[in-house]
Amino acid sequence: MADSDKKTVKFFTPVFRLSFPNLFVARRNEDDPDAKAKFGLSAIWTPANFTPREKELWLNIMKELDAISRKDFGAPWKELPDNVKRGVRDGAAKAGMEGYGKGTRFANITTHSRPGVITKDREDIGPEHGNADLIYPGCYCRASVNVYSYGLKKGSKGKGVALGLFNVQKIKDGPRLDNRIAAADDFDEDIDSAWLDQDDNDFDNGSDDGDDFE
Template identity: 35%
Template sequence: MKANTKVVTGKETRLSYFNGWKPVSINGGDEKYSTQILIPKDDLDTLAAIEKAVDAAIENGLAKFGGKKPNKQAIKLPLRDGDIERDDDVYKGHYFLNASSTEVPQIVDRRVQPILDQSEVYSGCYARVSLNFYAFNTNGNKGVACGLGNIQKIKDGPRLGGRTTANDDFVSEDADDDFLS
C-alpha cells in the first residue's frame, strides 16, 4: 500500500503567482493551473505534514530513483526558504512551494461553495490548498514535486504583484454629482 502524499495546508497560507482560473505555460512548458504557496514558518502542523508527505513520495517513487532511497540533499525538494531564496518582504518568515496541475482546481469559499467571480481569488489572498507530492526523474533531474489539488479561499489579503483595485485608485464620487458639467 502506498503511503499518503496528500496535504491540506493551514489557514494562513497565501497564494502568489496565482493561475488557478486559466492554465498558463511557464518557461515554454505545457499549460497548467498553478500557484506558489507561502507557508508561515510558525505553521508547524502544515510543515510537518509536508515533510511527511515528501518522505512518502520518495518511498512511493523508489522506482524513479533506481530502486534506491536517495539522500534528500541530493534531489530537488519542493519546500524552499523564503528568507534565503527571495529578497522580498512578502517571503520573510515563510517557506514557499510551487504547485501545479493539468486539471482545473475546484475553488471554493469558506462554506465550500464554488467561487464564480474570478476577481475574488488572486495573488495575495489567504487560502487552504490541497496538495499531492510525487517523485520525478526527468532528463536527469530527480526530486519531489507538488501537485495542485483544490483551493479554499479563507480571507482577503493585500494583492501581490503591484496590481491595485479601482477602490484603491479612485475616491468614490457622490452619484448625484454631475461630473460632466
C-alpha cells in the same frame, strides 16, 4: 503531480499566502516549450505562526516528502543532492520578493487539470461565476495536495519531489503582493455632481471652451 496515473494520497496544507496564482487558465513554461500547460500557484507559509492543527498538517506533508525521497532517490528529504529539487524551499532564497524572506517556506504547486476554487463558505470562484477577482496575489488560502516524485526516467530534464494541486479554498483577504490597487479603492472620491445632473446634450454644444486648457 495531482493528476498522475499513480495512486495518490491527499493532504491538506496549512493556510498560506497566495503568490503567482494561475488557477483558471493553464500556462506553458516558457523555459520548456515541449511541456504541457499547467495550472498552479506559489504558496508562502510562515511556520512560526502555525496553529497546533497546522503544525500537524505540515508535519504530515514533510513526512511524505521524506518517505518519497527515501524511496525514489535513496536519501532523506533534507539530504537530497543539489540536482534533486525538494519541492518545499526556504523563503530566504527569494528575500528580494514581496511576501517571501527569512522565516518563510514556499512551494510551487501545479496540476494539468483545472483545480476547483471555492470561498470560505464553499461557493465556487471562477471567471464563469463572475468573481475570479476574489483570487489575487496576497490573499490567504489553503489547498488539498499530493506529494509525488518526477524525473525518474532516463533522459528526464530534471528530477525531484513536489506538491501536486487538487483544490483551493480562499480563507480571507490580505494585502496584495503585486501592489495593484483594487478599483473600489482607486475611485473612492465622490463623483462631481455636475456630471450626474447634466443632460447628455449639455456636453455636446459645439463649444470651443476646451481651447483654454491647451
